[in-house]
Amino acid sequence: MKTIMMLTDFSENADHAAKTAAKVAPQLKADILLYNTYYDHPILPTYAGGPWVVEEFVFRKDESTAKLSQLAIQLRHVMAGISQGDFKPKTDYQCGEGSLGKNIAMIIQDNKVGLVVIGSRTDSAVDHLIFGSDTMDVIDHSSCPVLIIPPKAEMSALKKVTLAIAFELTDINAISYLIDLGKQLHFHLEIVHVSLLNKNDDPVKENAIINHINAIKQDNISYLEIRGNDVVKRLNRLCKDNNSDLLVLVHYREGFFSDLFDRSTTAAALDNQHIPLMVIPSEMK
Structure with a gap:
């Protein structure tokens, strides 16, 4: 496994899923890629033409990049001291425009992803699997395993x-x-x-x-x-x-x-x- 891709919308559950998976990344000798997608078209109170659209896109991308950078720093702290031998996981991040389902296959291939991690948005991981359209899009378009982590679940002692x-x-x-x-x-x-x-x-x-x-x-x-x-x-x-x-x-x-x-x-x-x-x-x- 070369890379674990962690999908995040910066929610509490997504952060928990990323930090939970980060604890096992050193054991898997895998690097981490954080990924966030923003809206493919801006939502504005009043649509005023081209310049506003461009500014909104720039704002969304900059906001996503800043939050990804902060989360990457947090994951590095989580993994500090857990590294196996000489291997130290690298933590990188990307953001993109559009649907996760449409982009996931290309992202996995380009980054040699071996596992995709996503947090569930309810108290039930499988409930989100059935009814969460984002999760089903990821599963339908993924060529590698998808790990769905519910709130409060841990994987540090996987027996x-x-x-x-x-x-x-x-x-x-x-x-x-x-x-x-x-x-x-x-x-x-x-x-x-x-x-x-x-x-x-x-x-x-x-x-x-x-x-x-x-x-x-x-x-x-x-x-x-x-x-x-x-x-x-x-x-x-x-x-x-x-x-x-x-x-x-x-x-x-x-x-x-x-x-x-x-x-x-x-x-x-x-x-x-x-x-x-x-x-x-x-x-x-």
């Missing part, structure tokens, strides 16, 4: 990570990614096969995934299954009962992911989800 899979072959990429991450952060990986009662699993894919898990042969990896109609609620309860510090989902643009996170059935079930959530794109290489 157990729960990965929910649906027996798709692309889940192997997510498993491999988390195994590598676990070598750096030293957590136990709990792989959970989630299936709906009305969904038949493909036996070929099922055998391929299980054989891959069995072939790993590591003591810090476990496997279990949950099945039912209210899968999300059961998964949420599992994380609580098993003291998971991080829930990981694989994002399929169609199919299982959209079925599992149907807006009409999951809002109440996920209302008390307070642990960080990582979403890994199914097409991640």
Whole structure:
């Protein structure tokens, strides 16, 4: 992982997410890129023509740059004394105009980003995942994992990570990614096969995934299954009962992911989800 990109709107929750992720950046031997986007068109009490528009754009960019600089200084203080060996994370920042969703893919590619961090705006990380358009735009356009950190959540002692899979072959990429991450952060990986009662699993894919898990042969990896109609609620309860510090989902643009996170059935079930959530794109290489 070369760079962790932290998206910020300078809210309290965004600052918390950035500082929380900064504590693990030295362990991941990753630099930090702070990013803020400002409005793609100015909001003025009275529109008076070209010059006002230019001045407003300059003001927004200067304000964004100043706040990013202040946050970068704060993150350097957070990481002071945490650095691993000779590695000292660099902290840089950028701001841009327009939609995050439209810009995210280019930013990730240009800066060799391996992880995107964003703070949730409610008390529920997954609730913001479902209803927060900015977060969904980031997830839909991201080619790397997206970490959503709710208020008050911490990641300094990451002991157990729960990965929910649906027996798709692309889940192997997510498993491999988390195994590598676990070598750096030293957590136990709990792989959970989630299936709906009305969904038949493909036996070929099922055998391929299980054989891959069995072939790993590591003591810090476990496997279990949950099945039912209210899968999300059961998964949420599992994380609580098993003291998971991080829930990981694989994002399929169609199919299982959209079925599992149907807006009409999951809002109440996920209302008390307070642990960080990582979403890994199914097409991640």
